[in-house]
Amino acid sequence: AQKITQTQPGMFVQEKEAVTLDCTYDTSDQSYGLFWYKQPSSGEMIFLIYQGSYDEQNATEGRYSLNFQKARKSANLVISASQLGDSAMYFCAIPGGNTPLVFGKGTRLSVIA
Amino acid sequence: GAVVSQHPSRVICKSGTSVKIECRSLDFQATTMFWYRQFPKQSLMLMATSNEGSKATYEQGVEKDKFLINHASLTLSTLTVTSAHPEDSSFYICSASLGGSYNEQFFGPGTRLTVL
Numbered sequence: 001a002q003k004i005t006q007t008q009p010g011m012f013v014q015e016k017e018a019v020t021l022d023c024t025y026d027t028s029d030q031s032y033g034l035f036w037y038k039q040p041s042s043g044e045m046i047f048l049i050y051q052g053s054y055d056e057q058n059a060t061e062g063r064y065s066l067n068f069q070k071a072r073k074s075a076n077l078v079i080s081a082s083q084l085g086d087s088a089m090y091f092c093a094i095p096g097g098n099t100p101l102v103f104g105k106g107t108r109l110s111v112i113a
Numbered sequence: 114g115a116v117v118s119q120h121p122s123r124v125i126c127k128s129g130t131s132v133k134i135e136c137r138s139l140d141f142q143a144t145t146m147f148w149y150r151q152f153p154k155q156s157l158m159l160m161a162t163s164n165e166g167s168k169a170t171y172e173q174g175v176e177k178d179k180f181l182i183n184h185a186s187l188t189l190s191t192l193t194v195t196s197a198h199p200e201d202s203s204f205y206i207c208s209a210s211l212g213g214s215y216n217e218q219f220f221g222p223g224t225r226l227t228v229l
Contacts, residue, residue, distance in 0.1 A: 037220075043204055045157075045220035091156065100147050100210065101218060103156045 002027050002094050006104035013082045014112055020067070021077040021107045023092035029053075032094060034075040035101065036066070039089040048090075051075055079109075087111045115141045117209050119221035126197055127229055134192045134224045136207030142187035143209035147218065148180075151204040160205075163190040197228040 003026040013019035025034065036048040051059045051066045059066045067076040079086055087110050093101045116139040126132050136146055144165050149157040161182050162170040169182035179201075181193040190209075194201055204225050208218040 033217075035217075043151075043206070043223040043225070045206065045208070045223075047219070050217070100145075100159065100162065100208075101157075102159075105156050 002029075002102045004092050004094055004102055004104035006092055006107050008107045009105070010108045010110065012110050012112055013079075015084060016081055018078060018080045019082055019109065021079070021090050021092075021109065022074070023076055023104060024072070024074045025092070025094050026073060027094060029095075034066070034068070035093045036064070036075075036077045037091045037093060037103075038086075039091060039106070041088070045091075049077065082111045084111050084113060115139075115209070115211060115219040117207065117219050117221040119207055119224050121224060122222060123225045123227075125227045125229065128198055129196055132194045132197055132226060134194075134205055134207075134226075136190045136192070136209070136221050138188045138209045138219075141209070141211060143190075143211070144187060145210045146184060146190040147208045147210070148182060148190075148192050149206045149208070151206060151223075153204075157206065160192075165190075194226065197226070199228045202226055202228045 005024045032053045034051045038046040049059050049061045049064045051068045058068050063080045065078045089106045089108050091106045092104045118137045120135045146163040148160045150160050151157045159172050160175045163182045163184040165184045171177045184190040204223050206223040208220045210218050
């Protein structure tokens with residue numbers, strides 16, 4: 001079975017600073033992908049970034065980057081130059097066998113002015 | 114990116130009534146759509162996989178007779194909560210897959226159901 005672990009229920013970061021949100025995963029698949037989604041208070045799920053298990057370079061999308069360490073089975077999200085609008089829930093997810101996405105419990109990020 | 118809509122965004126109903134939620138892929142065809150449920154301050158939990166032209170596949174513990182799913186076309190899937198009860202109050206969110214590797218999904222904006 002696939003499993004995602006996000007150990008930080010909540011995080012605070014000062015505006016303009018960088019923050020790392022942790023994610024570890026467990027899978028028996030040789031090939032897989034990891035996703036990060038942002039969920040603001042409105043509830044919509046916003047896709048942020050994706051990392052394929054065979055991608056040699058860490059994924060980057062604007063201010064988002066993924067610190068992918070395959071041997072440690074971790075895929076931490078790094079948000080640089082935090083903005084007030086980054087305050088939201090963040091979910092790490094992995095395709096899970098016969099289920100399309102398995103989500104972690106999420107991390108609530110609060111950006112402080 | 115691909116756009117998925119959901120309707121209604123918010124619904125309040127009386128206990129015992131049925132509620133239908135629509136999920137549409139606006140600019141692409143989706144052979145597979147997914148329905149998730151999210152309770153307050155919790156993660157998303159997959160309820161069922163909706164396949165166009167065939168029966169939905171339900172996750173363990175999800176009552177298929179209570180949560181009716183119909184995927185009548187390549188752009189529309191509906192979730193009907195039958196005989197709703199207060200414990201069914203939740204945030205329901207759908208997603209649609211473009212197919213391809215790693216099951217990339219695009220999410221609708223969600224429907225907040227409150228059963229009185």
